[in-house]
Amino acid sequence: MRTAVCGVWHVHAPEYTQRAIELGQVVGFYEPDDAMAESFQKMFDLPRFDTLEQLLSSDAEGVIVCSAPSRHPDLMVRIADAGKHIFTEKVLALTTEDCLKIQEAVDRNGVRFVISLPQKYTAPQKTAKAVADSGELGKINYLRYRNCHSGSTKNWLPPHFYNAAQCGGGAMIDLGAHGMYLTHWFLGIPVSASSAFTVAHDTAFNVDGVEDNAVTVMACEGGAIAVNETGFVSDYSPQVLEVFGESGYVKMVNGKVVKCSALTGGKEVEVPLVAASESPITQFLTGEVLPGCGMEEARALTRLM
Numbered sequence: 001m002r003t004a005v006c007g008v009w010h011v012h013a014p015e016y017t018q019r020a021i022e023l024g025q026v027v028g029f030y031e032p033d034d035a036m037a038e039s040f041q042k043m044f045d046l047p048r049f050d051t052l053e054q055l056l057s058s059d060a061e062g063v064i065v066c067s068a069p070s071r072h073p074d075l076m077v078r079i080a081d082a083g084k085h086i087f088t089e090k091v092l093a094l095t096t097e098d099c100l101k102i103q104e105a106v107d108r109n110g111v112r113f114v115i116s117l118p119q120k121y122t123a124p125q126k127t128a129k130a131v132a133d134s135g136e137l138g139k140i141n142y143l144r145y146r147n148c149h150s151g152s153t154k155n156w157l158p159p160h161f162y163n164a165a166q167c168g169g170g171a172m173i174d175l176g177a178h179g180m181y182l183t184h185w186f187l188g189i190p191v192s193a194s195s196a197f198t199v200a201h202d203t204a205f206n207v208d209g210v211e212d213n214a215v216t217v218m219a220c221e222g223g224a225i226a227v228n229e230t231g232f233v234s235d236y237s238p239q240v241l242e243v244f245g246e247s248g249y250v251k252m253v254n255g256k257v258v259k260c261s262a263l264t265g266g267k268e269v270e271v272p273l274v275a276a277s278e279s280p281i282t283q284f285l286t287g288e289v290l291p292g293c294g295m296e297e298a299r300a301l302t303r304l305m
Helices: 013-023 034-043 052-056 069-081 096-109 123-133 177-187 280-286 295-304
Strands: 002-006 025-030 062-065 085-088 113-115 140-148 192-198 213-219 225-231 240-245 248-253 256-261
Touching: 002 013, 002 052, 013 025, 013 034, 013 062, 013 280, 025 052, 052 069, 062 069, 062 280, 069 085, 069 096, 085 280, 096 295, 113 280, 113 295, 123 177, 123 240, 123 248, 123 256, 140 177, 177 213, 177 225, 177 295
Parallel strands: 002 025, 002 062, 062 085, 085 113, 140 225
Antiparallel strands: 140 240, 192 213, 213 225, 240 248, 248 256
């Protein structure tokens, strides 16, 4: 697929661009911020479009959107109206109303849409989901997910990740999105939620005071509780997914999956990993799109956020 990159605001823009180069052709990129554009061009020798109109009139078949979430609605509606397929970094938009505007544009133009929800396609998470879905654990009543990094404490996140207007929030809406879409995947849309957000590290860039340390507790239909922990202030923190049922549990810690149930004699045993699926960006570029990274899931993530 011939692609163009719309915005290099997000830290994953280089990763997606590299994959697009490997699997096809990147005809150019659009980024209105000169400093960001200059930094990006040091990594990739790609033409820079001066305007969005130049990108839209190019021969790109698809567009990789890595702009600030606040800009997604306007950009994506125009991209869809230009007849180009869309891949987007999470989150789709900051309100359900804006999600629906994007969906209407995608539907009326018949373009392909993929959102990056990568952890639904990794081997450990797929393995834990398979165990939970098998019935071995009985009725699921508790889920806990922890995903944190040192973006604030090691000062490697770009300053604009602390811009409340552009991001819609801090750690929870960014890194915490993984826990939200996994909660939706395992348990559906919660019926209620309560969060604790703090600023645990004094970062000079965080002039808006967005949270860098966060937890959200959600109540789901049927009585299950989900806990989503995230933050930019924890180095060496393991990625943890725990799912408990009435008859056992399954845990994933840094890629290793174990379970305990009556079938294991009440002992914790390691679970062989199922095969991983291709990442959402690869699915988009190859046209082999699997369930789980479409518009319905994108809307659900925004609703949760």
